[in-house]
Amino acid sequence: MALILVTGAAGGLGHHTANALADEGHDVVVHVRNQARLTGTDVGGGRWKGVIVGDLAQPDEIRSAARQAREFGRFDAVIHNAGVLHSPDVLTVNTIAPYLLTVLMDKPARLVYLSSSMHRTGSTDLRRLTAGTVSYDDSKLWVTTLALAFASRWEGTTSHAVDPGWVPTRMGGAAAPDDLAAGHRTQAWLATHHDVTPATGGYWYHQQTQAAHPAARDEAFQARLLHALENRTGTPPD
Structure with missing residues (x-):
């Protein structure tokens, strides 16, 4: 059985993903912003190997979360x-936090990043990264680019991006048309199965590869983004 960390697991897709993997x-190991959001059953019932706490909108707490993760x-x-x-906080939570957690933690066998269509x-x-004019769409292009940039960066580590679809969570809203179960199935599968093609560098939707924004596969743009994030955080990608 695998040791797996799921960030943002207090509710929504993260909670469903963590439950599916535990089942x-x-x-x-689940990460939550506030441990009070976990139910008593989750915390006291031995369901989780552990809980990491940190507000991923706060750089100091991102670093704390990475330190907590390294203890496992x-x-x-x-x-x-x-x-x-x-x-x-879309830039910090959606792009900077995955970047910092990736480069500060021990490199896992598999990395999976949640993207969006x-x-x-x-x-x-x-320039939006430093100007503070980042949209949700920007943040998801950049984290998708990170996923594909990291796909060939470290020996022994694979990396993929996943579009979970527009699903009925607190973020997606009750009227979201996509299937909630299908929304978490792909990331759980990528985290645990070996028969995945491509083995690394895929952009996935419901266990099928899709075309990502061309910039996400552009090595020059990948390098520029990594450089910009290093400058923003003071933390190099290696």
Whole structure:
């Protein structure tokens, strides 16, 4: 069985993903912004291998979350699920947090990053990163780019991006048309199965590869984004 970290697991897709993995017998560590959001059954029933607490809108707490994660040793898989939609924190939560957690933690065997079909209308203008004018679409293009940039960066680590669809969670809203179960199935599958093609660098929707924004596969843009994030955080990608 695998040791797996799921960020943003207090509710929504993250909680469903963590539950599905635990039901399969995996050792699941959940990250939450506030431990009070976990139910008593979750915390006291031995369902989780552990709980990591940190507000991913706060750089110091992102670093704290990485330190907490390192105490568990090397994960088999990390699912970067945490995200926000209508918030001034879209850059920090959706892009900077996955970047920092990735480069500060021990490298897992598998990395999975939650993207969105809306990444296709994101901007490649990285001046937005320093100007504070980042949209949700931008943040999802950039985290998709990170996923594909990391796909060949470290020996022994694979990396994928997943579009879970527009699903009826607190973020997606009750009227969202996509299937909630299908929304978490792909990331759980990528975190635990070996018979995945491509083995790394895929952009997935419901266990099928899709075309990502061309910039996400552009090595020059990948390098520019990594450089911009290093400058913003003071933390290099290696």
